[in-house]
Amino acid sequence: MENDSHVKTAPQQGTVKRKQLRQHIVEIISDSGEGAQKAGQSFGAVCAKMGNGVWTVEIIPADIQPPPRTKESASGIRIRIGSERITNAGDEADLVVAFNEIAPYSRIDQDAFKPGTIMLIEDYWAGHDSSEIRENYARAMEDFEKRGYVVHQIPMEKECLKLVPDAKKGKNMWVLGMLCFIYNRDLRFAQAQVKQAFRKKSRAVVDVNLQLLQAGYEWAVENLDLRYDIPSIETQQELVVMNGNEALGFGVLAAGIEVCSMYPITPATSASHHLAETIEKAGGLVHQAEDEIAAIGFAVGSSYAGKTAVTITSGPGIALKTEFIGLAVMAEVPLVIINVQRGGPSTGLPTKVEQGDLLALLYGQPGDTPKIVMAPSTIEECFHFVVLARQIAEAFRIPVVLLTDANLATGVQPFPRPELKKEWLSPPIDQSPWTEDLQPYAWDKETGLSKRPIPGQAGGMFTLTGLAHTEDGKVSYSPDQNQRGVAMRSRKLATFGKTLKPPQVNGDPSGDLLVIGWGSTRGAIEEAVASAREEGAKVSSLHLRFVSPFEPGLKEIFSQFKQVVAVEINYSDDPDDPMITPENRRYSQLAWVLRAQTLVDIDSFSNVHGQPLRPGHIFNMIKSRLQL
Amino acid sequence: MFGLNLDACIIDVPEKYYSVQDYEKGVARWCPGCGDHSVLSAVKRLCKEEQLIPEKTVFVSGIGCSSRFPHYMNTYGFHGLHGRAFPVASGVKFRRPDLNVFVVTGDGDCCSIGAGHWIHAIRYNINLTVLLFDNQIYGMTKKQTSPTSPMGTISNTHPEGSVLPPINPLQTTLGVSNVSFVAQTADWVPSHLYSTIKKAYEHQGFSFVKILMRCPKFMPDIAKEKVSDKDMVRLLTHENGIPLGAEAKRFTHIVEHDPSNMDHARELAASPEISYLGLFYQNKDALRYDLYGAHNINYTPEQKITAINQAMERYVI
Structure with a gap:
């Protein structure tokens, strides 16, 4: 691998040969409150600025203030950098900076390291007053060596105390300096990031952090023999860097959505936080409702009155919103529903990744409730899909659901700054007089589409109802009328499907194995497929952006492959498990739907570990299926 | 011409004069004798x-007999979900501050399945005119106990009589922070009913009107008792309250109550036996969430x- 031998000659900046890497995974882990995330975000930004591909993901403790020096307190960040665009958090870490010896164990539990992982660990605990701490530290060092980690003990505390009275406040920027040396980062970019990170603080605070940055760098020059370089392609394009929830928030703004009606729920809430900071200045508001039901009810009311609204939630919230989703489908109210999925069922895994809500969104409401469901697969798509969702919702008079997940919510990736367009914004409410004699549900026989009267439109008065109704909006329980109404609402999906193009296969259009995915797994799947193809595997992948309706041509695409497997983060029975037979096996969610839709024998590769899928695991699956 | 600026002397004449018939749509399908007909008028x-x-x-409603109301108005309507x-x-x-928004709800819709929203809607104090049709029984689903049914009410869910004391919607509403308008009227006093709804409409904020309703089908005795017993139903009067019309003569008891007096309002609302008709409480200065909106x-x-x-x-x- 890339991180085996290190140059042992005396370090001299600029003259020593650096090891060239294609990509590296760095983690910084500390106790909650020691600023590892700030250091990591700044490091990621510096790398992005230098033209590297970057993906960062925060490691967040479940509690707000857990006791220090415990596994529960471990807080940090993973930064994956590469020469090319990075699309996922990758496999095991290559280099870890740890502020104490306990925090790494929280990551060891997650299988985040491997033999050969370089560990730069604070040595302060080795000389601590408490013999218990000293002994614990010594034991950990022994254990890390045994696990095959390459351990470097670093006097972070000692060096920082030369500049600040409390090393806890400052160690992170010293570490940033050290990393800048290790990875040959341009210090000027790091200095700019420090100024940005402390922009709300006094000049004195900025200055001391700049000194710490410099000190960390210089210490590394003198004392570390780790020198890497990750070549990059410098881009002229202006980049923004944000996580998926922030991108969703900007999507809401760029779509001109004026009402975001929400109730706090992890991991969706932060989308509304970022939105709340800006939306008022952009002519909108975040309404924090009294509960999840009220949140969507308020949004439905706003949409009905002509201001298409968004409601943002996660699994348990979706469960509560079910009845209103049904009403919005039945009464044909345009609405944008964002579900940042977490682990389920029930309260499940609030902060972890799962793609377990697909079937709930497709079929979770009583009766037939056709709706459009889209799944962004990158941070950038989180932005653009919201803009698209509002337009589709209004044009098709239908709720549009976006399924993201905790992986996209917290993953940070740079992308070209979107150039906002006026036509993305919602148009002014139509208040022109309603066409005389046009019924409120004058369904077009072919397409199921109809024009929607909005309160304020003279002559358009009707009573919206969740009861079965006719074209004129009147309640009717007639067998034929109900059949017709349900058919017309269903027809809209087929009509929308006609506007979609067949999806692009990643790789050859035929082969031995096709891997299908949706949502946040795209980066990991495509990386695994690329690695397998380099080893000669005839494997391709297909990533679905629309899951209701599907993009056309899937059956034709599947027919070109000997095997098709859906890769997703939700539950499927292992065929080798007790009691499981080919007849009773429960497949992963996308596989279920695709099997029913295409009658192709699609297999499942899935788990509910609550973690992003790793490219390495998918790569191994591909190899074993193709017996390579 | 003649030095007149024509633009400045245009008088704002409404383009169209609306008659009662202009607001009518269809024939209401409530039972004969149901109080809902009076409110519709x-x-x-x-x-x-x-x-x-x-x-x-x-007109926005939930589900229940009362919530059919929007179907009978030739305006925009939203007949949505229960509660x-x-x-x-x-x-x-x-x-949409330009829209006049009314809420029509029943005792099951508002005080049972929708109780959580009710509390918060009072606190939001959005400019809505709210009509609670309280007939003390579930009608549409055929006689189940409602949260406002008097204890001992015989119903299909409590054939031996209901076992809990009822919720008191006036007390509940008066107990919520930022409450701004609470009144009570009855379906069988048309002039008072009209004057109360008018006062509620004029109030800028969440105006809550509880209407005592007769359900001749499922609660015939209670309705008769309320209409005939002159001690059980009493009128409130005040210069800032609901103006009294000719019907006042039918009442033996007329009680002076200042609608700015919250303590007295709560005292009157708490009365277990007597129903007071009139304006219990009004605060024109309560903060309005719709102004923020x-x-x-x-x-x-x-x-x-x-x-x-x-x-x-x-x-x-």
Whole structure:
């Protein structure tokens, strides 16, 4: 691998040969409150600025203030950098900076390291007053060596105390300096990031952090023999860097959505936080409702009155919103529903990744409730899909659901700054007089589409109802009328499907194995497929952006492959498990739907570990299926 | 011509005069003798008197007998989900201050399945006119105990008589922070009913009107008792209250009550036996969430794009 031998000659900046890497995974882990995330975000930004591909993901403790020096307190960040665009958090870490010896164990539990992982660990605990701490530290060092980690003990505390009275406040920027040396980062970019990170603080605070940055760098020059370089392609394009929830928030703004009606729920809430900071200045508001039901009810009311609204939630919230989703489908109210999925069922895994809500969104409401469901697969798509969702919702008079997940919510990736367009914004409410004699549900026989009267439109008065109704909006329980109404609402999906193009296969259009995915797994799947193809595997992948309706041509695409497997983060029975037979096996969610839709024998590769899928695991699956 | 500036002397003449018939739609399908018919008449009269523009008027309801109301009005209507009229109506009004929004709800809809929303809707104090049709029984689902059914009510869910004391919607409403308007009237006193709804409509905020309703089908005795017993139903009077009409003569007890006096309002509301008709409480200064909701409507596309771009600056690397 890339991180085996290190140059042992005396370090001299600029003259020593650096090891060239294609990509590296760095983690910084500390106790909650020691600023590892700030250091990591700044490091990621510096790398992005230098033209590297970057993906960062925060490691967040479940509690707000857990006791220090415990596994529960471990807080940090993973930064994956590469020469090319990075699309996922990758496999095991290559280099870890740890502020104490306990925090790494929280990551060891997650299988985040491997033999050969370089560990730069604070040595302060080795000389601590408490013999218990000293002994614990010594034991950990022994254990890390045994696990095959390459351990470097670093006097972070000692060096920082030369500049600040409390090393806890400052160690992170010293570490940033050290990393800048290790990875040959341009210090000027790091200095700019420090100024940005402390922009709300006094000049004195900025200055001391700049000194710490410099000190960390210089210490590394003198004392570390780790020198890497990750070549990059410098881009002229202006980049923004944000996580998926922030991108969703900007999507809401760029779509001109004026009402975001929400109730706090992890991991969706932060989308509304970022939105709340800006939306008022952009002519909108975040309404924090009294509960999840009220949140969507308020949004439905706003949409009905002509201001298409968004409601943002996660699994348990979706469960509560079910009845209103049904009403919005039945009464044909345009609405944008964002579900940042977490682990389920029930309260499940609030902060972890799962793609377990697909079937709930497709079929979770009583009766037939056709709706459009889209799944962004990158941070950038989180932005653009919201803009698209509002337009589709209004044009098709239908709720549009976006399924993201905790992986996209917290993953940070740079992308070209979107150039906002006026036509993305919602148009002014139509208040022109309603066409005389046009019924409120004058369904077009072919397409199921109809024009929607909005309160304020003279002559358009009707009573919206969740009861079965006719074209004129009147309640009717007639067998034929109900059949017709349900058919017309269903027809809209087929009509929308006609506007979609067949999806692009990643790789050859035929082969031995096709891997299908949706949502946040795209980066990991495509990386695994690329690695397998380099080893000669005839494997391709297909990533679905629309899951209701599907993009056309899937059956034709599947027919070109000997095997098709859906890769997703939700539950499927292992065929080798007790009691499981080919007849009773429960497949992963996308596989279920695709099997029913295409009658192709699609297999499942899935788990509910609550973690992003790793490219390495998918790569191994591909190899074993193709017996390579 | 003649030195007149014609632009300045245009008088604002309404284009159209609306009659009661202009607000009518279909034939109400409530049972004969049901109190809902009286409220429908009073509301249509209000619309005509106030010349509410039909397309600028929205009736939002939940589910139940009363919630069929929007179907009988020739305005915009939203007959939604059981218990959820308040969130919908709040969402309608939030960014549309130009719309007149009414909520029609029943005792099951408001005080049982929708009770959580009810409490918060009072606190939001959005400018909605709320009519609670309280007939103390579930009618549409055929006689089940309602949270306002008197203890001992025999129903299909409590064949031996209901076992809990009822919730008191007036007390509950008066107990919520930021409450701004609470009144009670009855379906069998048409002039008082009209005057109360009018006062509620004129109030700028969440105006809550509890209407005592007769359900001749499932609660015939209670209805008869209330209508005939002169001790059980009493009128409230005050210069700031509901004006009393000719019907006042039918009442033996007329009680003076200042609607700014919350303590007295709560005392009257707490009475277990006697129903007072009139304005219990009004506070015109209570904070209104809909004013916050409408403070930044109609931004230009340029303003929006500038604001979003400014926010995005922070994310540029």
